[in-house]
Amino acid sequence: MPMMIDELVKAPAAWMSRRGAGVVISSRVRLARNLKDAAFPGWAGEDECVRLCGNLKQAMARLESLQHPLFLDMDKLGDTDRAVLRERNLISAELAEKGRGSALVVAGDQHVAVMVNEEDHIRLQAVRPGLHLRSVWNRVNAIDTELEEQVGFAFSRELGYLTACPSNVGTGLRASVMMHLSGLKLTGEVDAVLNGLGKLGLAVRGLFGEGTEAYGNMFQISNQSTLGESETEIIARLTAIVKEVAQHEENARARLMESRQTYVLDQVARAYAVLTHAHVLNSGEAIDLLSGLRLGVELGIVKQLSIAAINETVLFTQPGHLQRLAGKTLSPDERDMYRAELVKSRLQQVGFQA
Amino acid sequence: MPMMIDELVKAPAAWMSRRGAGVVISSRVRLARNLKDAAFPGWAGEDECVRLCGNLKQAMARLESLQHPLFLDMDKLGDTDRAVLRERNLISAELAEKGRGSALVVAGDQHVAVMVNEEDHIRLQAVRPGLHLRSVWNRVNAIDTELEEQVGFAFSRELGYLTACPSNVGTGLRASVMMHLSGLKLTGEVDAVLNGLGKLGLAVRGLFGEGTEAYGNMFQISNQSTLGESETEIIARLTAIVKEVAQHEENARARLMESRQTYVLDQVARAYAVLTHAHVLNSGEAIDLLSGLRLGVELGIVKQLSIAAINETVLFTQPGHLQRLAGKTLSPDERDMYRAELVKSRLQQVGFQA
Numbered sequence: 001m002p003m004m005i006d007e008l009v010k011a012p013a014a015w016m017s018r019r020g021a022g023v024v025i026s027s028r029v030r031l032a033r034n035l036k037d038a039a040f041p042g043w044a045g046e047d048e049c050v051r052l053c054g055n056l057k058q059a060m061a062r063l064e065s066l067q068h069p070l071f072l073d074m075d076k077l078g079d080t081d082r083a084v085l086r087e088r089n090l091i092s093a094e095l096a097e098k099g100r101g102s103a104l105v106v107a108g109d110q111h112v113a114v115m116v117n118e119e120d121h122i123r124l125q126a127v128r129p130g131l132h133l134r135s136v137w138n139r140v141n142a143i144d145t146e147l148e149e150q151v152g153f154a155f156s157r158e159l160g161y162l163t164a165c166p167s168n169v170g171t172g173l174r175a176s177v178m179m180h181l182s183g184l185k186l187t188g189e190v191d192a193v194l195n196g197l198g199k200l201g202l203a204v205r206g207l208f209g210e211g212t213e214a215y216g217n218m219f220q221i222s223n224q225s226t227l228g229e230s231e232t233e234i235i236a237r238l239t240a241i242v243k244e245v246a247q248h249e250e251n252a253r254a255r256l257m258e259s260r261q262t263y264v265l266d267q268v269a270r271a272y273a274v275l276t277h278a279h280v281l282n283s284g285e286a287i288d289l290l291s292g293l294r295l296g297v298e299l300g301i302v303k304q305l306s307i308a309a310i311n312e313t314v315l316f317t318q319p320g321h322l323q324r325l326a327g328k329t330l331s332p333d334e335r336d337m338y339r340a341e342l343v344k345s346r347l348q349q350v351g352f353q354a
Numbered sequence: 355m356p357m358m359i360d361e362l363v364k365a366p367a368a369w370m371s372r373r374g375a376g377v378v379i380s381s382r383v384r385l386a387r388n389l390k391d392a393a394f395p396g397w398a399g400e401d402e403c404v405r406l407c408g409n410l411k412q413a414m415a416r417l418e419s420l421q422h423p424l425f426l427d428m429d430k431l432g433d434t435d436r437a438v439l440r441e442r443n444l445i446s447a448e449l450a451e452k453g454r455g456s457a458l459v460v461a462g463d464q465h466v467a468v469m470v471n472e473e474d475h476i477r478l479q480a481v482r483p484g485l486h487l488r489s490v491w492n493r494v495n496a497i498d499t500e501l502e503e504q505v506g507f508a509f510s511r512e513l514g515y516l517t518a519c520p521s522n523v524g525t526g527l528r529a530s531v532m533m534h535l536s537g538l539k540l541t542g543e544v545d546a547v548l549n550g551l552g553k554l555g556l557a558v559r560g561l562f563g564e565g566t567e568a569y570g571n572m573f574q575i576s577n578q579s580t581l582g583e584s585e586t587e588i589i590a591r592l593t594a595i596v597k598e599v600a601q602h603e604e605n606a607r608a609r610l611m612e613s614r615q616t617y618v619l620d621q622v623a624r625a626y627a628v629l630t631h632a633h634v635l636n637s638g639e640a641i642d643l644l645s646g647l648r649l650g651v652e653l654g655i656v657k658q659l660s661i662a663a664i665n666e667t668v669l670f671t672q673p674g675h676l677q678r679l680a681g682k683t684l685s686p687d688e689r690d691m692y693r694a695e696l697v698k699s700r701l702q703q704v705g706f707q708a
Contacts, residue, residue, distance in 0.1 A: 274624055
């Protein structure tokens with residue numbers, strides 16, 4: 001039996017699972033693909049989108065590599081469900097705005113998701129906790145190959161895969177990692193490091209992707225160019241750079257613990273204090289404070305708390321998940337109060353000795 | 355036997371005593387006086403200052419109204435003692451810089467203090483918790499009269515009492531109240547109210563007087579003009595205005611508790627949380643957070659804590675008092691750590707239910 005959306009909402013998100021501890025939280029690869037001899041979604045009419053979407057869903061239902069996926073038509077999803085999917089990074093802000101003729105296909109373990117008729121006909125992504133771009137690429141590549149045999153993709157010998165936006169033409173590949181750089185933030189070096197990444201042709205985004213703020217010192221780092229390098233080259237280069245950034249972060253943490261331990265203790269203790277006492281907590285502040293607690297766990301300062309519990313709290317305090325938990329629509333003020341209550345009850349039992 | 359400075363340091367400060375609860379924390383009146391036929395301290399040489407200081411101390415030792423005062427020569431006080439006296443508002447920033455020929459005379463209950471050879475030969479002040487300008491004036495006036503009989507003051511029929519700075523000529527009187535305006539701060543009205551006071555010819559200063567910041571939403575409000583109004587007129591006018599400001603503050607608090615109770619609870623709970631968890635706390639932040647807790651006590655949100663305990667904590671976490679408690683000189687970083695420990699141990703036993 002295929003998974004239902006209610007189950008999906010209760011499960012941990014792939015990008016923030018139990019194993020996503022450490023500096024590199026998760027690795028993700030997505031491919032942009034389009035059907036040959038068909039207009040891009042932005043140019044096709046709604047009926048044409050519905051027809052293409054139906055064909056693609058049929059083709060994907062037959063794929064062994066998708067493991068009994070969940071099919072979700074965008075026009076059947078309410079605002080809260082869209083928000084939930086967005087918060088799990090299963091859909092983009094753009095797909096969240098779409099209706100009839102667009103869909104999301106999610107593999108049983110939520111590690112693979114396919115957006116149908118977003119900007120391109122197909123946006124295929126796979127995610128794994130930790131730094132594992134190569135194996136994530138292998139999984140995406142296998143699904144891509146299986147799907148291409150069924151439907152055929154728009155491809156040019158000179159340019160590679162054709163996409164709606166020229167920035168994706170070629171490999172159509174975007175590889176990204178989510179990093180937690182709170183050590184570099186505390187030492188004041190994070191901006192310099194991130195600027196350096198820009199000069200290497202990488203893009204830096206916030207926790208929830210394009211156009212979102214970097215709450216909680218969590219940054220998505222990804223390749224910008226999709227032309228002139230092979231898929232494996234892109235992935236090897238990004239992996240090497242991410243390892244270097246991770247090393248910078250580890251060094252910053254070691255220096256902090258060596259020479260500024262009280263300052264780190266203070267930051268972690270204050271985060272815990274506010275999280276367990278606030279009566280009003282907005283989503284950005286909650287992520288920022290949970291990031292402080294996360295650093296405390298990773299440095300061994302906070303003992304009775306797991307990264308999995310923090311990840312879950314970050315996710316379940318997002319507006320969509322929060323309203324799902326409450327079972328009703330909440331105003332922003334109500335959400336801030338409900339969020340504070342939720343965080344308090346989850347963390348107060350933990351206790352804190354620092 | 356006269357009080358020693360060690361006893362003075364351990365006692366509660368007059369301006370922050372047990373009874374200083376509510377919107378008006380304390381009332382203060384000070385008089386500027388100069389000896390007739392003697393150069394102002396800024397014009398007199400050091401030897402002349404020493405001679406005048408000796409005469410004044412002798413005269414004051416005879417005053418019944420000073421109740422066995424403590425005599426402190428400024429040149430015999432170390433940095434920490436000067437800081438302690440400053441934090442108790444017993445001396446000004448200017449006297450704290452003085453040496454030989456300047457002194458402080460403090461009455462046994464610390465409610466009356468006389469600075470000798472600050473800007474003027476005599477700066478006589480009295481303080482009481484709450485709004486009691488009239489009775490404070492009566493006390494100052496009695497001492498002033500008794501002292502004038504002994505030494506004789508520089509006085510002009512046209513101008514009144516003569517002072518080193520023209521802004522004090524006339525009555526030489528400055529009356530001030532310390533107010534805790536955290537309700538108006540939370541409603542965003544405090545700036546408008548304080549600007550209004552400026553238009554009424556009143557001066558607004560921070561907790562520790564001229565040139566200090568208004569930490570903890572505590573403001574000193576005082577008359578600026580010392581000419582053209584009698585002492586009792588100045589005091590009656592200031593009392594009337596302060597009552598009005600206090601009413602504004604009470605109204606703001608009532609409105610907050612009626613329509614934004616969660617927000618107030620949140621502010622108070624966060625203050626308590628950080629005070630009981632921080633490992634590093636600077637002096638300004640400590641006062642700000644203690645102000646939040648003070649509001650909580652006054653609104654009945656925080657039950658197991660007295661205003662006296664908060665006042666004492668504000669005072670004992672100031673740099674001078676802190677170093678007195680530690681029994682040694684502390685660097686600013688050490689102070690911030692020691693302060694955090696002190697506050698934590700004082701408040702953690704209180705518990706908090708909000």
